[in-house]
Structures are given as C-alpha cells and as structure tokens.
Amino acid sequence: MRDAPGRLLIVDDNKVNRLLMTRSVEQLGHTAAVAENGRIAMEMLAQEPFDILLLDIEMPEMDGFEVLEALKADPKLRDLPVIVTSSVEGLDNIVRCIELGAEDYIPKPVNKVLLNARVGASLERKRLNDEQKKLLDRFATVEVAEHLSEGGFAIGGQRLHATILFCDIRDFTAISETMAPEATIDLINTYYTLMFDAVSCQGGIVSLMVGDGLMALFGAPKPIENSARSAVAAAQDMLAMTAALNDERAVVGEPELRIGFGIATGEVVAGYTGTDDRATYTCIGKTVNLAARLEAHTKIVNRDILFDEETLHGLTDQTACTPVPDVRFKGFSEAKRVFAL
Amino acid sequence: MTQSLIDTAVYAELAEAMGAEFAAELVTTFLDDAPNMIATLKQGASDGDADAYRRAAHSLKSNAEVFGATALARQARDMELSGLPEAAPPIAALETVYADTARVLRTLLDA
Numbered sequence: 001m002r003d004a005p006g007r008l009l010i011v012d013d014n015k016v017n018r019l020l021m022t023r024s025v026e027q028l029g030h031t032a033a034v035a036e037n038g039r040i041a042m043e044m045l046a047q048e049p050f051d052i053l054l055l056d057i058e059m060p061e062m063d064g065f066e067v068l069e070a071l072k073a074d075p076k077l078r079d080l081p082v083i084v085t086s087s088v089e090g091l092d093n094i095v096r097c098i099e100l101g102a103e104d105y106i107p108k109p110v111n112k113v114l115l116n117a118r119v120g121a122s123l124e125r126k127r128l129n130d131e132q133k134k135l136l137d138r139f140a141t142v143e144v145a146e147h148l149s150e151g152g153f154a155i156g157g158q159r160l161h162a163t164i165l166f167c168d169i170r171d172f173t174a175i176s177e178t179m180a181p182e183a184t185i186d187l188i189n190t191y192y193t194l195m196f197d198a199v200s201c202q203g204g205i206v207s208l209m210v211g212d213g214l215m216a217l218f219g220a221p222k223p224i225e226n227s228a229r230s231a232v233a234a235a236q237d238m239l240a241m242t243a244a245l246n247d248e249r250a251v252v253g254e255p256e257l258r259i260g261f262g263i264a265t266g267e268v269v270a271g272y273t274g275t276d277d278r279a280t281y282t283c284i285g286k287t288v289n290l291a292a293r294l295e296a297h298t299k300i301v302n303r304d305i306l307f308d309e310e311t312l313h314g315l316t317d318q319t320a321c322t323p324v325p326d327v328r329f330k331g332f333s334e335a336k337r338v339f340a341l
Numbered sequence: 342m343t344q345s346l347i348d349t350a351v352y353a354e355l356a357e358a359m360g361a362e363f364a365a366e367l368v369t370t371f372l373d374d375a376p377n378m379i380a381t382l383k384q385g386a387s388d389g390d391a392d393a394y395r396r397a398a399h400s401l402k403s404n405a406e407v408f409g410a411t412a413l414a415r416q417a418r419d420m421e422l423s424g425l426p427e428a429a430p431p432i433a434a435l436e437t438v439y440a441d442t443a444r445v446l447r448t449l450l451d452a
Contacts (some may be wrong), residue, residue: 013396015374016367016404023359058399087403089422109407112358 006051006123010034011041011067012085013059021054021085021110028116038062042070045077052122055102057086057093068100079129081122085110157271162219163227163263163311164288165204165235166295167195170258172212188212190245191257198237202230207282215291217283220270228265228307228314232341235261235305262295263307264288265314286332293329294338303340312339346438346445351409368446371404375439378404382420383432391425401435405442413442 010021010032018034025032033050035041039062041053053071057064064084071077084097087108094105103125104118169175169191176184192209199206199216203224208215216234219227238259246256266287273282294306301324312321326335356364378397385393398421405414416438420431 014400014403016371016407019367019370020359020407023363027359058396060393060396087399087406089399089418108403109355 004123004127006030006119006126007049008032008052008054008119009041009044009050010054011036011038011059011064012054012056013037014056017056017108024110024112024115025054025119027112028119030119038064038067038070041067045071045080050080051126052119053080053082055082055084055086057084057088057097065096065100068097068102072101079126079133081126083118083122085115157269157273160220160223160268160270160283161227161266162217162268162270162283162287163231163265163314164268164283164291165199165216165218165231166213166262166291167216167235167238167259168211168213168295170260170299175255175257187257191259194241194245195238198234198241201237202234204230204234205281207280215282215288217270220268220283221281226314228263228311229316231263231265232305232307232311232315235263236341239304259304260295260298261305262291262293262298263305263311264291264294265308265310266290289331290329290336293327293331297327297329297338301340305341307339307341309337309339345412346410346442347449348409348411352449355407355409365450368408368450371408372443372446375401375404375443379432379436379439382435386425386430386432389425394425394430395421401439408446410442410446412438 008025008030010018010025012018012021012034013036018036022032022034033044035044037059041055042062044050045053053067055064055067062070064086068082071080071082078101081103082101084094084102084105085108086093086097086105088094097105103122106114106118176187179187188211191212192214195214195216196206202218204216204218204227205220206214206216216231218224218231218234224230238261242257242259249256264287266285268283268285268287270283271281273280273284290308294308298304298306303324306324312318315321320341321339322341324338324340327338328335352364355367359367378401382394382397382401385391385395385397398417402414402417402421405411405417413435416431416435420435
C-alpha cells in the first residue's frame with residue numbers, strides 16, 4: 001500500500017524548482033504534473049484528481065496562502081493533503097500554512113529523504129481517508145455523510161420540522177416461513193432497493209431498517225421545500241413499484257406483497273444518537289411515534305397509506321385523500337384525525 | 342573567492358542525488374532564467390512594486406541555495422528580507438555577485 005505510486009501536483013513559479021521537484025518526485029516512483037502558480041493549480045485540481053499537492057508559497061497571481069484558503073473552502077478538495085515546500089522567511093509564515101490546513105512543511109532546498117517520508121505518510125493518510133469516505137457512503141446516506149463531513153460528529157440534537165415515514169411488508173413473517181432463507185434475504189433486498197430509490201428520489205433519507213420495516217426522514221438533516229408532499233410522493237412511488245413487482249411475482253406463483261405506510265409531519269428532535277463509538281443519525285419525538293402508530297393502523301383499517309392532519313395540510317392536491325375515523329393512539333392524550341390515500 | 346561563490350560540497354551532493362547530467366541541466370536552466378529574475382527585480386524597483394521585487398529576490402535566493410551559491414543566496418536573501426528600499430536598492434551588488442557566480446557555474450558545466 002505504502003509503495004503504491006501517487007499522482008502529485010507541483011505548484012511553483014520558479015523553473016529550476018519545478019524541474020528539481022519533478023525529478024525528485026519521479027525518482028521516488030510517483031508521477032507529477034506542474035502548475036506555475038496557484039490559479040493554474042486550482043484549475044488543474046478542478047479537472048483531474050491528485051493525491052498530494054506540493055505547494056510553494058511565494059507566487060504571482062495566486063500565492064500558496066490563497067491556495068490553502070481556496071482548498072479549505074471547497075468540500076471536494078478540503079481533504080487533499082498539502083505539503084508546503086518553500087524557502088519562505090519567518091516562522092510565522094510556516095505557522096500560518098499549518099493553520100490554514102497544510103499537512104506539512106519542508107524547507108527548500110528539499111531534502112529527498114525528508115520528501116520521501118512526508119509524501120509516503122501523506123499518501124497513506126489520503127488513502128485511509130478515501131477508504132473511510134467510501135465506508136461512510138456505504139453505511140450512511142449521502143446527505144448524512146455530507147452532514148457529518150461538514151459539521152463533524154457530535155452526539156446531540158436539534159429541533160427540526162420534518163416528515164417521518166414508516167413502512168413494512170404486511171405479514172412478512174408468514175410469507176417468509178414458506179421461503180428458503182436465501183430467497184427471504186433476496187426479497188428483502190429487492191424491497192429495500194426499491195424503497196431506497198423511492199425515498200432518495202424525493203429527497204428523503206432512510207434512517208432505520210429493521211427486518212422488513214423501514215423508517216425514512218424527509219426534511220432532516222437538510223430541510224426540503226415540502227417534506228409532507230415528498231413523503232407522500234415517495235409512498236405512492238413505492239406502491240407503484242410494488243405493483244410492478246407483484247405482477248412479476250404472480251407469473252411465478254409467488255404471493256402478493258402488501259406494504260403499509262404511516263406518515264406524520266411536525267417537530268422532531270434530530271441528531272446522532274448512540275455513543276461516541278457507535279451512533280446513528282435519527283429523529284425522535286411524538287411525530288415519529290405517530291408515524292409508527294399510523295403505519296400499524298393501516299392493517300386495522302386495511303388502507304395502504306395513512307397520514308396525519310399536518311401532512312394533509314402540506315398536500316397541494318387533496319382530492320384523493322379521504323378521512324378515516326379518528327383514533328386515540330397509545331401514548332397520545334387526544335384522538336387524532338387520520339387520512340388515507 | 343571561488344569557495345565562497347559556490348559551496349562545492351552542496352553542488353556535489355546535488356549531482357550525486359539527482360544525477361550529474363540532471364544537475365548540469367538544472368544549472369543551464371538557472372543561467373537561462375536568472376537574467377529574467379534580475380530583470381523582474383529591476384522592474385519592480387523602478388515601478389516601486391515591492392511585492393515583485395521581494396518575490397524575485399526570493400526566487401534568486403531559493404535557486405542559489407540549490408546550487409550552493411552561498412554569496413548570491415546571501416545577497417538575495419538580504420534583499421528579500423529588507424524589501425524594496427526607499428532609495429538605492431543594491432541591484433548593482435547583486436548583478437556583480439550573480440556574474441561571478443554564473444562564471445563559476447559555467448566552469449562546473451565544462452568540467
């Protein structure tokens with residue numbers, strides 16, 4: 001891993017320095033491209049990926065400090081390791097580089113042994129970082145991953161206005177009892193694939209998967225224009241996809257899948273819950289409970305989608321919505337108005 | 342005289358680390374480019390552009406250090422640190438030490 005070559009961008013306004021750095025980098029087994037100043041370097045970084053930036057400070061047009069500032073402000077380039085190579089005078093200038101996010105500083109003329117060690121360490125860190133990013137993307141949604149990399153991880157919460165959607169497959173236990181374990185997992189994965197698709201197409205995120213049940217958030221961590229409308233649209237998309245799946249299943253004689261959706265809108269507490277070692281982004285609060293109760297209630301009233309009054313208010317087209325009798329759910333002091341689609 | 346113009350130990354180390362041929366190529370590049378840097382420095386001085394003056398002095402210093410050109414590096418560094426003076430920037434002194442340094446560097450190329 002450590003020996004794998006990297007692609008480096010050398011930024012220096014001086015010809016001799018560019019030649020010398022390129023040669024040094026190539027002797028270490030890496031490849032290098034060069035830029036004559038910061039502005040050109042930023043253009044190149046926007047065009048192609050690099051593993052490390054070797055950055056001079058004193059440059060016309062855009063100097064090293066300005067490059068460090070621009071990198072810091074760009075979420076895509078923020079994690080690019082920068083090694084400052086300069087003969088800039090004054091300790092305060094070196095300190096300023098480190099404060100602006102430079103990984104390391106090597107004085108010029110650059111010592112090759114030092115350069116090798118610093119480039120090796122930076123490459124290793126960059127690769128570890130890239131691996132972690134990939135993992136984060138796999139186990140968290142893009143929105144949560146972005147939220148994490150922008151704000152950092154902190155246990156704690158905030159109040160948000162959001163819409164919560166719960167869904168599960170009706171009688172899944174009974175259906176799965178007649179199936180081989182591989183087929184059960186296969187079916188759940190198909191269901192999740194469709195559901196993730198429907199939720200993310202409407203700007204929501206899946207926050208919880210338990211067996212055949214799933215909880216999705218709309219409006220957290222990032223606000224969306226109309227969370228209620230997005231959640232209901234996701235449920236409708238999902239119903240349409242399930243109908244298509246059922247047509248396929250009917251051909252091979254498999255039982256029909258039915259999915260129930262409960263949707264509620266209101267204030268939630270959102271944040272990372274758990275411990276410093278293991279945590280998940282989720283929402284809690286009355287709105288979440290209500291959505292879960294509504295989902296359970298779909299079986300009782302035999303409807304596909306049930307939602308609360310506040311969700312109804314968010315819908316521009318209410319013609320297809322019909323009220324079902326009010327319900328006093330467990331944990332709620334008052335009866336709630338409930339609507340079906 | 343020659344001793345203080347080029348620290349031969351530094352130059353030998355450069356040739357050893359990078360290859361003699363490459364070191365010679367680097368010297369040639371420097372001898373090509375240095376007059377431009379001195380011109381930039383002069384231009385900066387006459388325009389009153391302190392940044393350009395300091396940057397050119399900085400580049401000369403940085404390159405001089407690569408070849409072990411001790412006297413040139415010292416002169417350029419002094420100019421970088423003191424910045425563009427109100428009157429009489431020591432450009433003539435720099436040009437003299439550069440001319441002497443360039444002569445020694447050329448003998449290294451021929452060697």
